[in-house]
Amino acid sequence: VAKPADSAPAAFAAHPNPILQWSYRVWCQTGYRMVNEGGTGQPVDALVDPTLDLASPKGFVYNTSARPMPPGGVQFMDNAWYFGTDYLGAVVVKTPDGLLLFDALTTADDAQTQLLDQMVTAGLDPRQIKYIFLGHEHGDHLGGVNLIRRDYAPDVKVVATRPAAASISASRMRAENATYPGSAEEAAAAKARRLLSIPERVDILVEPFEGIDNGLMHVSTGASSVVSAMLTPGHTPGQLTAIVPVQHQGTTRKLLVWSGNDNMEKGDQYATSTDFIQSQAVREGADAFINTHAYQGAIFSHLRRLKADPSVANPMLMGGDGLRRYLGVYANCQRAGAQRLRDGTWKSL
Secondary structure (H helix, E strand, O other), rough: OOOOOOOOOOOOOOOOOHHHHHHHHHHHHOEEEEEEHOOOOOOOOOOOOOOOEEEEOOOEEEEOOOOEOOOEEEEEOEEEEEEOOOOEEEEEEEOOOEEEOOOOOHHHHHHHHHHHHHHHOOOOHHHHHHEOOOOOOOOOHHHOHHHHHHHHHOOOOOEEEEEHHHHHHHHHHHHHOOOOOOHHHHHHHHHHHHHOOOOOOOEEEOOOOOOOOEEEEEEEEOOEEEEEEEEEOOOOOOOEEEEEEEEEEEEEEEEEEEEEEOOOOHHHHHHHHHHHHHHHHHHHHHOOOEEEOOHHHHHHHHHHHHHOOOOOOOOOOHHHHHHHHHHHHHHHHHHHHHHHHHHOOOOOO
């Protein structure tokens, strides 16, 4: 059974932010397992209340929920929205120069119904999407790119890291060469659906710095907005983490957009990348946080509370110290998890 990590002291858990508390409990105290991983050292237990958290008291994550966000998504900053489901979503930031999209859901159909249609309900015009930042190369973050280019914003620029772009290109080649079942017409339709959900190209590449695996590019998205796009391998080799200016109650805040969850097999690298993110977050004064996997930190339940009552406390506004602590907890717990894999106290499938 996983034990608390000495390198993430309990003082971090005492911080009042509930997203940080969730991170400490799930990553450090109870461990982190998908529910189908029973038998890896911890007995599987049930969720207490799936409307509030998709992680059980013992740290097992249930990912079967596809409950959509309320109509129009959730406006969690004055100019930032979350669209999608309790488990997976996309973030839209409205700037004077157009809309910035972070991630694009799993399929074109998902993107249409869970993102683009809901943007219209929220009063946002998908034709104004100027940039799409891809958080990493897994298919559940890419599905709407081609649809957006084809039907809404043909001049949109897609930003990804060099490793992610290479992986996406390889996925598209495999889809091109795959054999699809059914009649010729059915196979052609299946192939077209598959290709529609894999980006045809990436326009802007975030490269690693010489000699290290991390990288940083400042992407000017207009006259009044610059996004810091970081290459931060961990969940995948091509993971991208972004810092984007947002507005909230008349004040400029810096929102850290995270895309992904764990990878204990690469925990040491993930920890190094999180250290890199933390240094950039401190340098820029980042003080707000969201994960496009909204089950992380039970963010989805906080979003729903904000939707029902915009006056409640907004835990995405962590403050500079809270965000620094969050990233410190995450990095140290990744290190501890990687060590547990090596010493056999935390088995991996």
